[in-house]
Amino acid sequence: MFAKGQTVIQYMEQLAPKHVAMPDDRIGLQLGTLQKEIKTVLVALDVNEEVVEEAIELGADLIIAHHAIIYRPLKQLQTDTPMGKVYEKLIKHDIAVYISHTNLDVTEGGMNDWMAEALGMENTLPIHDVHTEQLSKLVVFVPKSHHQEVLDAVLNAGAGWIGNYSHCSFNIEGFGTFIPREGTDPFIGKQGQMERVNEVRLETIVPLNIRNKVVQAMLKAHPYEEVAYDLYPMDLKGRSFGLGRVGKLSQPVTLAAMVDIVKEKLDVPHVRVVGDLNRIIKKAAVIGGSGGSFMNSVLFKGAEVLITGDVDYHTAQDALAAGLAIIDPGHNAEKIMKLKVTEWMESKLQENRYDTRVVASSINTEPFRFI
Structure with missing residues (x-):
């Protein structure tokens, strides 16, 4: 089974999240579509005509590159110019191009x-700091019987990091009360009757960029029809990402x-x-x-x-x-990313049992010659 384009890029953005890029950086999908199966990914530093020819020979459906192929707005697309020829070949052979630039530079492990x-x-x-995570505090009330399940869900979704400490949370037991009204389907209790339930107040830290992911994981693991939870903005700053x-x-x-x-x-x-x-x-x-x-x-x-x-x-x-x-x-020393991104992507695809192949470009895109 081959991975869809969106799946491949989802893995890439786990390595280099788009939100940590410098403002106005030209990143993301620059040409083509991700709405297709990806049999082969080519990882390159630059995308020039030689790299595109390599992609065609390999049968690549997607190029993941570090340097943008469209940096300034295009006023026209002429196929008799050097870059116009590159765009034409990419389009004719249905090869998408995705750029990961300063987000790959600043990310941890990038x-x-x-x-x-x-x-x-x-x-x-x-x-030089580029991006600092904004944090929220998640507070949710969980029946004691499902406390560990909900705790695992939110922490596995990425909540609970304070500095280099992971899985940070605070948990205190108490009791909650509620009356299920007409039209409800309560997990505990009966309609019209006051219920008193042993619950745990669970608190943890959530970075803004994964807040929705954590909340969805919490709601999926929580047994209640209506979940009581709060998200509080915090002055405390999270991790800093920098150049x-x-x-x-x-x-x-x-x-x-x-x-x-x-x-x-x-x-x-x-x-x-x-x-x-x-x-x-x-x-x-x-x-x-x-x-x-x-x-x-x-x-x-x-x-x-x-x-x-x-x-x-x-x-x-x-x-x-x-x-x-x-x-x-020289700038071309960044070619270290070709093998590193290839190794990362291969491990993610194999872990999820995809047959998509990942190849590091063999083309030397250094424009200078030393004599």
Whole structure:
């Protein structure tokens, strides 16, 4: 059995939720339809003509990419332009294109965590916060006989996280009263008679983005015809999601040794370097893509080297003056996402017994050549 397009994207958005993306980022379905079976998914960093030809050869129904193919509004669609040819081939071969960009960058276990882990960084934190979860408190009254069932349902739906602690809840026993009126079908009691029931007041924390999911799970597990529950907005903020990662290295190395690590782990043949190659590096920062604009935040967080792409001349001069080393592996170092997303998607599809195939693109979309 093959997964539907919406199912595949549902798994992708478990990894990289759309709501954590930076404002106005071009993410989501950009071309085609998800209302079809997906036999093959191609995971790519960029979508150019070579990648589309690869997708056609593989028989791919969907491309999941990191970089948008439609970034600025289209005024016309001419098929005799370079990108027009790409759009034409995608449409003719019914290949949908879905983009996961800054949401994949900032999410926990996404792009910047993959890069940081590859480089030996530990106990990492975001460099620049992009999104902070809004929290609600869910309070529901449950008959004691069904308390554990309802508790499991809401916690398994994602409620109950406080920092790195999961399954957090508060439960206190009491009794509830009610009179089932005409037209009701009570789980406990009889119409017209006052009922007094041993109940548990269950309280837990619910992030705003999964509130509906948690409430639906609670209602499904709850035995009552009419469920008594409340949702309270909270001033307490939830988890923060941000660009980049900063953290200590597993062991101090020279800048020269760090260069070798970057080249090996991010699979890049050459890098640009700012700083003394003999300098000892204990704390590093990494930002996938173009992260030079976050130099001051990196300095404030105490990193000695910033690893990011597309660093311009003046940013390099400012970093040198401020004592911050830079290793620039180029924007294409983000290709680490191809295998990582493929592994994630394969595991989710296999877990749910789908036959949909996932393939990491073999096309090198690096536009620069080093000679």
